[in-house]
Every structure is written in C-alpha cells, then in structure tokens.
Amino acid sequence: MEALAPKDTTSSERFQKEYEYAIQTAKDLTKKKLADCGYEISDEKTFYDASDTLQALEKAKAAQSGGAWLIVGPRRSNHYLLTVKGADITPTVSVMASAKEVYDLDALHLTLAQSNAAMAEVLSSEVKAIFKNKKITYLSVVSEDCVTCVDFAESFDKTAAKLKFKKLSETKITGEQPDISVLKVFIKKNKPDVVLLPNYSKVSSYLIGKIAPWSPKTFFVGGDGWGDSKYGFVHHSPQLEGANGMTVKGFPPADKGLAYFDLGKEILKNPSAASAFPASGSAQALLKVIESTVNLLCENKPKDKTEFTQAFRQHGRSHFVNPWGVSVFRLSDGEVIFDKTVR
Numbered sequence: 001m002e003a004l005a006p007k008d009t010t011s012s013e014r015f016q017k018e019y020e021y022a023i024q025t026a027k028d029l030t031k032k033k034l035a036d037c038g039y040e041i042s043d044e045k046t047f048y049d050a051s052d053t054l055q056a057l058e059k060a061k062a063a064q065s066g067g068a069w070l071i072v073g074p075r076r077s078n079h080y081l082l083t084v085k086g087a088d089i090t091p092t093v094s095v096m097a098s099a100k101e102v103y104d105l106d107a108l109h110l111t112l113a114q115s116n117a118a119m120a121e122v123l124s125s126e127v128k129a130i131f132k133n134k135k136i137t138y139l140s141v142v143s144e145d146c147v148t149c150v151d152f153a154e155s156f157d158k159t160a161a162k163l164k165f166k167k168l169s170e171t172k173i174t175g176e177q178p179d180i181s182v183l184k185v186f187i188k189k190n191k192p193d194v195v196l197l198p199n200y201s202k203v204s205s206y207l208i209g210k211i212a213p214w215s216p217k218t219f220f221v222g223g224d225g226w227g228d229s230k231y232g233f234v235h236h237s238p239q240l241e242g243a244n245g246m247t248v249k250g251f252p253p254a255d256k257g258l259a260y261f262d263l264g265k266e267i268l269k270n271p272s273a274a275s276a277f278p279a280s281g282s283a284q285a286l287l288k289v290i291e292s293t294v295n296l297l298c299e300n301k302p303k304d305k306t307e308f309t310q311a312f313r314q315h316g317r318s319h320f321v322n323p324w325g326v327s328v329f330r331l332s333d334g335e336v337i338f339d340k341t342v343r
C-alpha cells in the first residue's frame with residue numbers, strides 16, 4: 001500500500017513504476033528459495049492519493065478481511081498509523097515511517113526507517129561541527145498536519161538543547177504553500193543561523209524559496225522528507241539557487257545502500273541490474289522487506305496466517321531491521337548531494 005495515485009501532487013508515475021519494479025525484482029530473486037521452502041508470494045498493489053489519508057485505513061481493512069498475511073504499509077507516518085488501525089491483527093511493515101508513535105506500536109507493526117530521534121541526533125551533531133564553536137540560533141517552521149514532521153522537530157529540539165543551540169521561535173503551518181509573510185520581519189531582524197524545516201519536499205522547497213532571500217546566509221536543515229538528487233521537490237528547484245543546508249535520511253543512494261543486505265548484494269553482482277535498479281529509499285526498503293519475509297517464512301515454516309502472525313510477533317524485530325544507519329545529504333547551491341552514512 002502506498003500513496004502513489006497517478007494524479008498525486010507529491011509523487012509521480014515514474015515513482016509508481018519504480019516501486020512496482022522493486023517488488024517484481026525482489027520476487028524474481030527470491031522465487032527459487034521460497035519454492036524450496038514450500039511458498040510463493042502472491043502480491044496485490046494498492047495505490048491511493050496522499051490527500052485522501054483515510055484510504056490508508058479503508059484499504060488496510062480490506063486487505064485484512066481479504067486474508068492478507070502481511071501488509072507492506074505506506075512511507076508516511078500518519079498514513080501508516082491509520083493502516084495499523086485498519087489491520088489491527090495483521091502484521092504490517094512500513095518502508096519509511098519514522099515518527100515516535102510508530103516505534104511505540106507493538107511487535108506486530110514494524111518499520112524499516114531510522115527513528116526521528118536517531119536522525120535528529122545525527123543532524124544536530126553535524127550542524128554543530130559545521131558552526132564549530134559558534135553559539136547557534138535556530139528557527140523551526142513545522143507542518144502541524146504531519147505526524148513525523150512534528151515528531152522530528154521535537155526530537156531535534158532535545159538534541160539541540162544538549163548542544164547549547166538557542167531556539168528563537170517555532171511556527172506551525174498547514175498546506176503546501178503556507179503564508180509565512182508574518183515571519184519576514186522576524187527573520188530579517190534575528191537572522192537565524194539555522195532554519196529547521198522537517199517537512200516533506202514540496203513544502204520545504206517552497207519555504208526555502210521564500211526565506212532564503214530574507215536571510216541569504218541562513219543554513220537550512222531538514223529530516224527524511226526532503227528527497228534526494230532524483231526524488232522530491234528540493235533538488236534543482238529554480239527558486240533554491242544559492243540556498244545551502246543539510247538533510248538526513250534513513251537510506252543512502254541505491255548504489256551504496258544495496259551493499260548493506262544480501263538481496264542488494266545479489267543485484268550488485270550484475271552491473272546492468274544494478275544500474276537499472278531505482279535509486280529511491282522506498283525501492284531499497286521493499287527489497288529488504290521481501291528478503292526479510294522470505295527468511296521469516298523459511299526459518300519458521302508457518303502453515304497458515306495464524307502461524308505466520310505468531311512467527312512475525314516473535315521474530316519480526318530480528319528480521320525487519322534497517323541496516324543502513326543515518327545518511328547525511330548536503331544542500332549545496334540548491335542541489336541535494338549525498339555526503340556520508342553515520343552508523
């Protein structure tokens with residue numbers, strides 16, 4: 001399940017095709033091993049528009065009543081939390097949900113994301129290193145209708161406080177193009193060293209484009225929603241020329257991330273397959289989810305959904321684990337560039 005409807009403003013048809021490509025690739029690579037264990041994966045892909053969040057709940061209910069053994073849930077935390085409500089007795093795994101509320105769920109509902117707390121800790125430490133001994137001031141502009149955005153902002157506040165950052169203010173916003181004109185005087189007067197934008201890429205791109213002219217030297221920082229050099233609205237946005245900053249993600253680019261787990265290593269053995277594989281974090285996560293599902297099945301040999309659910313509850317946390325660490329990306333003159341991975 002994913003918010004990838006063809007007319008979705010925050011995704012694209014290419015993203016949907018690459019999502020499907022990743023699933024098919026994983027199925028092809030694991031088919032023989034699964035067959036030897038006595039299984040075959042039968043999958044159903046369900047896409048919906050990101051603006052219709054209740055579809056996550058309704059489609060999860062339908063999947064559960066239809067007898068699905070496992071639901072691979074949406075990447076957005078607020079969507080995934082609705083999925084869990086709809087599939088309360090069915091194992092679920094999100095490819096990217098990173099809010100604290102997700103980690104508070106029981107062992108039947110897991111995520112491959114790095115936690116916002118872990119990513120915020122890396123981000124604040126990296127910012128501290130850039131500014132060295134300077135007393136850092138920052139402003140937060142947060143999408144209040146985004147669970148993971150609010151959670152990331154709170155996590156950053158905690159780690160920033162430990163490093164003696166000074167928080168000037170926080171503004172809550174809604175929508176993709178919020179009116180922040182009231183901030184203009186404040187920003188010009190206070191000239192924050194850092195502006196925290198822990199929002200999705202379309203909102204963050206819009207905000208950077210508005211704020212950068214008011215405070216050209218401001219360093220913009222964000223969480224897992226900015227995208228990278230291939231996905232999202234931040235990279236190469238015309239209004240971001242000259243803007244600099246940093247963002248953190250739970251996944252490195254595919255050419256590096258595939259080396260972190262067995263199915264990815266298998267793809268890297270074939271140069272043409274490696275070059276064709278999508279660069280998105282979602283695609284890597286889908287590979288890892290299917291790899292983990294295969295291992296869980298072959299190790300526990302469940303005879304039906306009930307036994308699979310028991311095995312998932314007991315052993316899921318040891319299989320469905322993010323192997324990548326936290327990846328740091330630089331925003332340099334409007335381009336999002338991979339820097340390094342922090343374990």
